[in-house]
Amino acid sequence: xxxxxxxxxxxxxxxxxxxxxxxxxxxxxxxxxxxxxxxxxxxxxxxxxxxxxxxxxxxxxxxxxxxxxxxxxxxxxxxxxxxxxxxxxxxxxxxxxxxxxxxxxxxxxxxxxxxxxxxxxxxxxxxxxxxxxxxxxxxxxxxxxxxxxxxxxxxxxxxxxxxxxxxxxxxxxxxxxxxxxxxxxxxxxxxxxxxxxxxxxxxxxxxxxxxxxxxxxxxxxxxxxxxxxxxxxxxxxxxxxxxxxxxxxxxxxxxxxxxxxxxxxxxxxx
Numbered sequence: 001x002x003x004x005x006x007x008x009x010x011x012x013x014x015x016x017x018x019x020x021x022x023x024x025x026x027x028x029x030x031x032x033x034x035x036x037x038x039x040x041x042x043x044x045x046x047x048x049x050x051x052x053x054x055x056x057x058x059x060x061x062x063x064x065x066x067x068x069x070x071x072x073x074x075x076x077x078x079x080x081x082x083x084x085x086x087x088x089x090x091x092x093x094x095x096x097x098x099x100x101x102x103x104x105x106x107x108x109x110x111x112x113x114x115x116x117x118x119x120x121x122x123x124x125x126x127x128x129x130x131x132x133x134x135x136x137x138x139x140x141x142x143x144x145x146x147x148x149x150x151x152x153x154x155x156x157x158x159x160x161x162x163x164x165x166x167x168x169x170x171x172x173x174x175x176x177x178x179x180x181x182x183x184x185x186x187x188x189x190x191x192x193x194x195x196x197x198x199x200x201x202x203x204x205x206x207x208x209x210x211x212x213x214x215x216x217x218x219x220x221x222x223x224x225x226x227x228x229x230x231x232x233x234x235x236x237x238x239x240x241x242x243x244x245x246x247x248x249x250x251x252x253x254x255x256x257x258x259x260x261x262x263x264x265x266x267x268x269x270x
Contacts, residue, residue: 032062036071043078052078052087069095073104076111085115106140110149113137117156123166130167134160165195165204172207181211202228206237213244221245222253 039054055078058071072095079088092108092115099105113136119129137160140153172187188211191204205228212221225241229252232238245251 029061032058032065032067035061036067039071039074039078043074043081048078048082052082052084069099069102072098073108073111076108080111080115083118085119088112088115106144106147106149109136109143110140110153113140113153113156117160120160120163123163123170127164127167130160130163134164161195162198162200165191165198165200168195169200169203169207172204176207176211179214181215185211202232202235202237205232206241209241210244213248218248218250219253222250226252226254228252 035054035058039051039058042048042051042054052075055071055075058065059068059075062068072091076088076091076095079085079091089112092112095102095108096105096112102108113133116129116133116136120133121127121129134157137153137157141150141157144150168187168190172184172191175181175184175187185208188204188208191198191200192208195201195204205224209221209224209228212218212224222245225238225245228235228238228241242252
């Protein structure tokens with residue numbers, strides 16, 4: 001039995017040796033310019049996977065050349081075009097670790113942010129990737145605030161804030177529908193405290209008025225409605241809040257000495 005096992009192992013070993021020999025025979029050292037140009041041609045053809053492999057070959061064969069530094073950036077870009085975002089991020093961050101002062105570092109940081117941004121999912125799912133994208137976009141703005149990359153990062157950053165606010169609203173509505181008013185208020189407060197300038201602010205104010213009324217906290221409900229009417233008088237959310245108050249013979253109330261009044265105190269300066 002032992003002899004039989006040894007004999008069976010021989011073909012496997014032989015196959016491994018042949019595979020290694022074939023792999024060695026495929027390695028052909030080429031001039032760095034040739035590899036880089038071949039990679040670039042593959043990129044132009046839309047063969048992003050082949051292009052990434054060729055750019056990586058530049059660094060493998062000529063690790064200390066100026067071409068190698070460029071090739072890392074181009075490999076990260078090719079992986080991004082291939083929708084291989086995680087690989088693109090790893091490659092880009094390796095470049096940033098190796099060459100933090102390189103003139104192209106801001107572009108590479110932007111590529112990291114863009115790769116994260118492209119992976120943002122709808123608000124029904126976990127938003128960790130949105131938070132990571134937001135941090136990466138902030139880093140772009142910090143590194144080069146006057147650059148075109150920073151301008152685009154600012155736009156995307158604003159969208160991530162709106163997205164995160166949308167997640168808070170979804171959770172808040174979930175609690176509201178289940179009569180968990182305190183838990184709902186906590187989520188709507190986060191929108192008012194942290195995301196006042198997003199598109200979700202009008203609904204958050206209305207939902208606060210709704211939840212406070214359900215708890216019988218009339219002063220807070222009236223104040224939320226007042227702020228909603230002051231900032232968004234044409235909003236359907238204000239009309240709905242006003243209707244809820246009128247049903248209870250109440251009116252909006254401007255009153256500062258509450259958390260929501262302090263959060264929006266600038267409204268009452270006049």
